[in-house]
Structures are given as structure tokens and as C-alpha cells.
Amino acid sequence: MSTQIHVKNPKTMAFILMLGAFLGLFGETALNMALSDVMEEFSVLAATAQWLTTGYLLVLAILVPISALLMKWFSTRQLVVWGLIISLLGAVLAALSSNFPILLIGRVVQATGTGILLPVMLNVVLLIFPVRKRGVVMGVMGLVITLAPALGPTLSGVIISTMGWPYIFWISAILYVLLTIFAAVKITNVSEITKPKIDILSILLSTIGFGGLIYALSTMAEVALSSPKVWVPLIAGIISLGLFGIRQSKMASPLVNLQVFKYPMFTLGTLIMCLGILVILGTAILLPLYLKGALLISAAAAGLLLLPGNAVNVIMSPIVGSLFDKWGARRFVITGFLFVLLGNIIFMLVISSQTPAWQIVAAFMILFFGLTMVMMPSQTNGLNQLPRELYADGSAAMNTLNQVAGAAGTAIAITVFTAGQNSYMIDFPYANQQEVLAAGVQYAFYFITGISVVGLMCSLFVKKPGEIKKKSAVAVKTTEPVRS
Template sequence: MSTQFDVKNPKTMAFILMLGAFLGLFGETALNMALSNIMEEFSVTAATAQWLTTGYLLVLAILVPISALLMKWFTTRQLVVGGLLISMLGALFAAMSLNFGMLLLGRIIQAMGTGILLPVMLNVVLLIFPVHKRGIVMGLMGLVITLGPALGPTLSGVIISTLGWSYIFWISAAFYVLLTLAAAAKIVNVSEITKPSIDVTSIVLSTIGFGGLIYALATMAEVSFSSPQVWGPLAVGLISLFLFGRRQTRMDEPMVNLSVFKYPMFSLGTAIMFLSILIILATGILLPLYLKGALLFSAAAAGLMLLPGNAVNVILSPIVGSLFDKFGARYFVISGFVLVIIGNLGFLTVLSSTTPAWQIIVSFMVLFFGLTMVTMPAQTNGLNQLPRELYADGSAAMNTLNQVAGAAGTAISITLFTIGQNGYLVDFPDAAQPDVLATGVRYSFYFITGISVVGLICALFVKKPSEVEAKGKAPAAVKKTATARR
């Protein structure tokens, strides 16, 4: 069966979807540079302010699994236009916020729209472009996935310094309006509307599962792990996720077909993406705090310091995409994680309250050089192993875990940041605030470096899907299922 739909303007469709996803992913970290301003304006702590990022990612993690079901109930145009309109309403609500609660609610509404757009983008790209042309397109999509959250602090830093943090949302809302008009005119339906039965139990279990897990991780920044406020939601979340997974494997029409994880390269690609997104989001919230709080740069200057690393991502993504079709994923992913480790070691060795700016810039460039070589090849290599029938389920599963990774990275890094600061204050109670903050950030980078090493180990097992199938490792049971569903 062909994996490509006959679409007159596939590039236009892909562009609209990628720009919409970029705005949503930009929104993940756009407020990171403004956290200190928001903390002061609304009188909240760093642990509370980080919910503006963690809460956004929490909503994505809850909603993205449901997207696989939505794509079987609604047309592509309905989902894209609906997602853009919801995102626009959330941005407008946040722009007009009078208190922290109102701002957080606006962020949650905006995240709901992004949660619809992300998996639709990935699924549509897989359907409208043939396998032999996916490399360059997935390279551009990899650029969106990494550049959106990475560029958030850079662009928002300039906006905050010149206009104020609320204009992050006013500008986003304007783009959402333009994209909605374009989507209504150019997006066509490429999904198969089957309208399967809606299993409310699955929706409830996935919502409680991902919600409990991320809430527990984020709460650790304020209370100890031994507190019922942490282990209670964590236990409930893990049990709910177990029951959700068990239920999906026993249903004739599961909300998310977990048989995608029987494909070894998809599972490995998803794990590598999980680790990569965790690193991106953890770095994305720590560096703005460090640059503004320890090195005392303005929001604009701090944002511009991150620009060279983002430029590396922009330049390298299409190149990696075009070379992927020729060389495959293995060498890119291994080399990429080596560079990621080098970049993190750079941060570990230089972070202090007196670090020269160029050392931060170089380490960030090396880090993103490596991440750009990892994300697109790992994602594309994994998805290429799936049959067309499982594209929607595969994209939903991968995107869900990406959002969990982002929320976990944000929550754990802020938790370790807080622990590192408190430990330093015990030893040096009279230490200056920049020294305390720099120590907290450096403490978090031990965790990020460890994650990078795990990623390198995973990269050593990456192969082309065709090589796995040639050796008889393709999941025959899944092939049989896909054939039956056909």
C-alpha cells in the first residue's frame, strides 16, 4: 500500500503545520527568560513560577495520547484550524492576565491547542511525503522540534527587554490568526475517518497517569520526596499508567496502539528522543536563570547569547536531513551524543558567577550541534519502521513521551537547582546570591550530563529498519495485526 496521499500542495501544508507547531513549542520555553520578572511582579517563588513551563508540558502530555483518537474522528483541517484557534485564545488570555493564576490558565489553554497540532503535524508529514523524500522534510521538522523550545529564551529575551513579557503572547496571537486563515484555505484531509468508540476509561487513566507523574516531579522542587505530596501522586500516576497500558493491549480498538513498541527501532528512537527533549528543556530553563541571575545579563543580552547555538541548529538541520537519506541514522546519533556530552562537560567545568560569556556560548553551540545530529535521525529512523496503519499511533506515542520528557527535564532540573542552592548555603551561609545561583545550576548539569551518557549508550544500538527486518527481528505479530486491519 502507498504511504503517500495525493496532495496538490504538500509543501504548503507542511509549512503551515510546522509553523503552527513551532509557535506551540516556542511557547514551551518562551517565559523562561521572564521567570525572574514574573516572580517579582506576582510575588511567587522559582518553584511556583516553573509551573508556567511544567504546566504547559503537563497539558501536552495529557492531550497528545488522545490525539490519536481525535485523528480518527475529525478531518485534518478541523483539527489544525481548531488547534490554532484554541492556541490563539490561550495566548490572548495570557496576554491580558492580571495575576499568576490567570497567566497559568492562559498557558494551559494555549497548550491544549499545541497538543492537537503536534501529533497531527507528524502524522500528516508521514502521509504526504514518500519514504525516499522524508529525510529533508523530517530534517526541517526536527528543526522545528528543537528550535522552537531552544529559540524561546532568545526571542523572548529581546521582546521582554523592549516591550514587556505580555507581548510574547500578543505577537504569538497575531501569528495564530494568520495561520488559522492559511490553514482554512490550504489544509486538506489526509486521515482516514473511522470514528472508533471512545473509551472514557482509557482517557481517564492516561490523564491521571501522566498528570500524577509530572505533578510529583514538579512538586519535588518545593517538598522532599518522602512527603505524601510527592510519592502519593507518583504512585497513583504509575499505577494508572500501568492500567492504561494493560487496557490498551486488550482492546480491539485501543486509544493508542501500543504495538508500535514491538518495533525495536521505533522504541529505541522514541527513547533517544525522550532523552534529547529532556536535555533541551532542562537546559532551556536553567541557562536563562543562570545568565540573568548569576552573570547579571539583561534579558535581551542573555537571549542573544543563546543565538549562536540556535543558529547552529538552523544551519545544520536541513543538512543532516539531506544526508540522512544517504547515510542513515547510526553515525549521526552516535557522533551527536558525543558532542552533547562534550558540551555538558563544558558547562560543568566553567559555570560560576564569573564565567566569561564566550565559554557559555561555545558550550551551548557544541551542545546544540550534537542535539541537531541526534533528534531528526533518531525520530525518522524509528517512524520509518512502522507500517502506515500505525503512523497516527506512533506519532501520538512519541509526542506524548516527548512532552513527558520536557516536563520531567524542567521539573527535575529545577528540583536539583533548588537542592544545589540549599546545600551551598548550608556550607556558605553568607555567600552572594550570584554564587548560590551558579552553584545550583551547575548541580543540575551533573544530572543532564548523566542523561547524555545514557543517550550515547542507546545510540550504539541504532540500526536501519531494513537491517533489523533482514535479520528476522521485525515483529511478525504486529505485521500480522496490521495486515488484518488492512
């Protein structure tokens, strides 16, 4: 039976959804290049300023689990239009902000809109295109997921140097207005509206669980691990997530159907995606700080230095998408993580206050050459194992954990970066600010390199869903009792 839902303009729908998601994901890292400017303008430290990124991801992590429920209550058009309108309001509020709290609130509102759009995009694309075209379409979507946060620092660097950081939001706002008008006309409903019962307790447990976890990781950059500000939300988050999982497994209509994790390639694909997102967002917050603070490069020049890596992503994504159906995920993911590991080892070895810029450019290109081969194939391979009725739950679960991983990656990267700086200042009390900052970034790349090693180990277990079924069938055959 075909899993495709026929709509009049599938490519137009996909374009609107992907552009909306691109703007939202671009917003994840767009302020990274402006963090030093924001820190100076509003007199805040790096540990506080990083909440502009971590807070954004935290909202996504809280909201995305609810997306599967929203898709059963509201039409596709309603969700897309309102997601864009909420994102627009957040962008305008951030652009008009006169202090740090208002800027942070604007980011939170914008993230709320993105949290609605992301799972809808993934679910709709899976439904409106046939399986035979899914590799190419997911290749384009993989480009959106990886390129948007990676391109954030590059584009924002140019905007900051020419117009100022508020224009990051004004430009996004203009695009949101145009996209909202377009969506109201072109988007048609593809979801099945069943209006299941809303379980408030599940929403509360999910919010406390993911919120507590990310808050604890983010606070570690400012206070010691032994502080109640860290361990109280950490323990509350872990307990809440445990209770959330137990409750979902016992409900007839769960908020997130945890049955998706009974499919091994979906679980593995989600884990690999999380590791990839963690590397992308950890790198995306560290490199702008390093290029501007240690190498003393302007925002525009720093952004342009990251452009070749993004160009590799643009070129490789459609190639990987077109070859995915022929080659499968395993070859791509293993090869990809080898390049990711190589890129991070180079960063780990060469970063200093005197590093030639070309070495950073080369390492970044190698890193994204690998990440492009990791992200889309692992995501598509995982989702391909799910039956159609679990697409919405699968996309919600995958997107939730991706945002949690992104927030964790950003928070831990800043925490390790701060620890590295403190350690270096103890050993070299007379070092200048550029040397201290470079040492902190280098220290953080030890952590990101370790994540790359874990990803490479996971990639060795990737298989096609069809291969699993064949092996299962053989196993069942060989274990059948012999009848006399």
C-alpha cells in the first residue's frame, strides 16, 4: 500500500516548509557572531549571552514533543501559518529590544514558531513524496537542517558589520511576512485530525524534564557542579523524563509514541543525528568567539571564512541525496564520521592565538564534508523503518532529541570553554586575553573530538531496514521447532 498523499503542488509545499524551517534554524546560531557585540552592549558575560542560543534550543526541545499532538488537532495550513506568525512576532520583538531580557524573550517567542514548523515540515515531506523520491527530497531537507545553523554565523557576520545585529531580525521578519502570505494560499492539509485527549501531566513532565536538563547543563558554565542551581534542576529533569517515559508507555494515545524506539535503525539514526547536531552547534558557537576574540578578525571577515565550509555542504547535500537510494546509509555515515573526526582533530591540534586563518578554513571544510554525509542518510534510514502511522511520532521524537542535543552541545561547549580558560589562566597567569580565549576554545574541541569518536563507533552498526527484516526472517526460520 502506498504511503504517499497526493497534493496539487507538493514541491511548492515543500519549498514553503523548508524555507520556514531554514529561517528558524538559521535563527539558532545567527546571534553567535554577535555574542561579543551583545555582551558589550548589554554588559553580560559569555555564560549569560549563550542563553540567546541555548534558550532558543531549550524552547524547541520543550515544544517539539507537543507537535505530534498539535498535528492531530489542527490542519497543516493552520500550524504552518501560525508558526510563521509567531516567528515573525519574535523576530520583531528581538529587533526592537533595548535590553538583554527583552532580546531573550524575543528569541523565545521566535523559537516557539520554529518549534511548530520543524516537525510539520518533516512529517509533511514524508507524506507527500513517494518512497522512490525520498532520498533526493530528504537530501534537500538535510541541507536545510545542516546549512541553516552553519550559515547563521556567516550571513550574520556580514549583516553585523554592515548594518548592526538588530537587522538579523529585521531581514528575517520581512521574509516571514512574505512566507506567511504564500503559505496561506498554497499549503493544503495532509494530516489526519482526530483531536485526541490532551494529557496535561505529560506536557508538564516533558517540559520539566527537558527544561531542567538543559538549564542544568547551561548553568554549569557559571557555577560549580555542586551548586543547587545545577544539581536540583538536573535531578528534577531526570526524574521527570523517567516518569514521562513510563506514562507514555502506558497511555492509549501518548504525547510521543515511544514505540518508535522499538525500531533499531530509527533509534540509531536518531542517536547519530543528535551527535551530528551537537558537533554542528558546538562548533557554531565556538568558532565565531575564536575568530573574533583570539585572531581579532572582524565579524564580516570571520563570517566569510566559514563560507567555504558551508559551500561544501551546499554542493554535497544533493549529491548525497541522489546517491542515497543506490548506496544506502552505511557507506555514507561511516565515511562521513571519519572526515568529522579528522576535522575536529585538526581543530584540536592547530588552534592558538597565532593560527593562520587558512588552517581553520580547511578544517571547517573537512568537518562539513563529513557532516553532510552523516546527517541526511542517518535521518532518512531511521525514518524509513517506521510505518506510516508513526511518521508524526517519529519526526517529533527525532526533532525533540535533536534540539536537546543542540542545546546540550552549546551549553557544554561554553562550559568546557570556560573551564579551559580558567585552567590556562592558572598555569599562565600573565597570558594575554587572546591566548586565554584560544586555549579555552582548543580545550572545548577535545570534548567535540570525543563526540566524533562516539559517532564513528555508532556508524559501524548502521544497516538498511530491509537487511534487518531479512536477518529477522532467517533467524525465525532457523529457530522454528522441528515437527515430527
